[in-house]
Amino acid sequence: MIIRKHDDVSSVDWGNGTSRRFLTASDGLGYTVTDTVVRAGTKSRLEYRRHLEACYCIGGSGEVVDTAGDSHPITPGTLYALDKHDAHWLVASPHEDLRLVCVFTPALRGDEVHNLDAPEFSQY
Numbered sequence: 001m002i003i004r005k006h007d008d009v010s011s012v013d014w015g016n017g018t019s020r021r022f023l024t025a026s027d028g029l030g031y032t033v034t035d036t037v038v039r040a041g042t043k044s045r046l047e048y049r050r051h052l053e054a055c056y057c058i059g060g061s062g063e064v065v066d067t068a069g070d071s072h073p074i075t076p077g078t079l080y081a082l083d084k085h086d087a088h089w090l091v092a093s094p095h096e097d098l099r100l101v102c103v104f105t106p107a108l109r110g111d112e113v114h115n116l117d118a119p120e121f122s123q124y
Contacts, residue, residue, distance in 0.1 A: 002027060006035065015114035016042035016090075017097070024110035032108040038062060038090060038098040044114065047087040047121035051104045054081040059099035065089040074098060087121045 002023070009020040017038040024032055036055070038044070056079045064080050065071045067087050072080060082088065092098040112124040 009035075012111065012113065014112070015116045016044045016092075019102075021108060021110045023107065025107040026110070027107070030105060030107055032102075032104040032110070034100075034102045034104070034108075036100045036102050038092040038100070040092050040097050041094040042092050044090045044116055045087075045121045046090055046114065047085065047123045048082060048104070049085055049123050051106060051108070051124075052081070052083060052085070053102055053104050054079060055100040055102045057098065057100055060092065060096045062090065062092040062098040065091060074100075 004022050006020065009022055011018040011020050014036070017036060019037075020035040022033045022035065023029055038060075040060075055074075057074045057076050059076055061076075062074045063071045064074060065088060074080065090098075108124070114124065
């Protein structure tokens with residue numbers, strides 16, 4: 001059994017926020033669970049080519065925008081899943097951080113960060 005508490009899991013600055021990676025590849029479960037904060041007013045261009053991701057909003061607000069330009073509001077109680085390795089923009093509202101519980105499969109190593117200055121969508 002694995003038991004971890006928020007204050008016992010170190011935080012990784014992934015580019016436009018922080019992520020506490022509660023489960024990683026070294027745990028052997030095949031998936032990662034994170035508590036991710038997206039800083040207010042940021043816009044992140046992301047694409048996971050090697051992972052599928054689902055995110056459940058537990059605080060704040062923002063939006064996820066697909067490559068067709070369709071915007072989907074994110075508020076507490078909203079889940080979005082990137083089931084086709086979807087390229088997208090993750091946007092936190094200008095007045096508050098966005099907080100998400102995210103699941104990645106296959107599992108992350110745990111030290112991944114984004115390169116948000118690259119001309120293409122950032123990935124890991």
